[in-house]
Amino acid sequence: MDIKGLDYNTQREKLVLPEYGREIQKMVELAVSLPTKEERNLCAQTIIKQMENKNPQLCTTPNYEQTLWDHLFLMSHKQLDIDWPYDVNDAEKILSKPQPMTHPVHDEQAQLRHYGRLLTQVFEKLKTMPEGAERDELVRQTANQMKRDLMAWGHGSIEDEKVADDLARFTDGKIQIDLQTFRFDRMDTSGISDNKRKKKK
Secondary structure, three states: OOOOOOOOHHHOOOOOOHHHHHHHHHHHHHHHHOOOHHHHHHHHHHHHHHHHHHOHHHHHOOOHHHHHHHHHHHHOOOOOOOOOOOOOOOHHHHHOOOOOOOOOOOHHHHHHOOOHHHHHHHHHHHHHOOOOHHHHHHHHHHHHHHHHHHHHHOOOOOOHHHHHHHHHHHOOOOOOOOOOOOOOOOOOOHHHHHHHHHHHO
């Protein structure tokens, strides 16, 4: 909608640093247009004072004066010709965005989220462990923890076969438990049942 006499922000030029507002941006543009460096220097000093007033929380940070002059340099689109009291060559770093963080869980590991990072590390350890009593004990503890995790998450079936299949899959087939001889610890399901009843309510 275009109504004569009304000026919308959406129709204006985008501000470089919106926290200072459009009035200060106009002051910066005026400073750039002044004919002499002396006038531009005086105007820049005045603008810096206004920027301090507009953004007072900045004054509590270390080297805030450097930051203000960097901001002024950016707001002038690097066109303001004055005697800069600070080196503003690195000012553009302020506008640079950080690289997006990579999610710690990807692809097939997304299937492990209910087991947690610690068990993921145990799976990796089991892949390289030699056969023996130490590995057997770690397998026993791991399988029981997997079953507890599945119960806590309520991930559908908590049958022993599910644990055995997952353990074999996530250790690349290195660990195969025989359910005919393997015995899981007795699990207390009372807390799980209570939680499910509460969720239904």
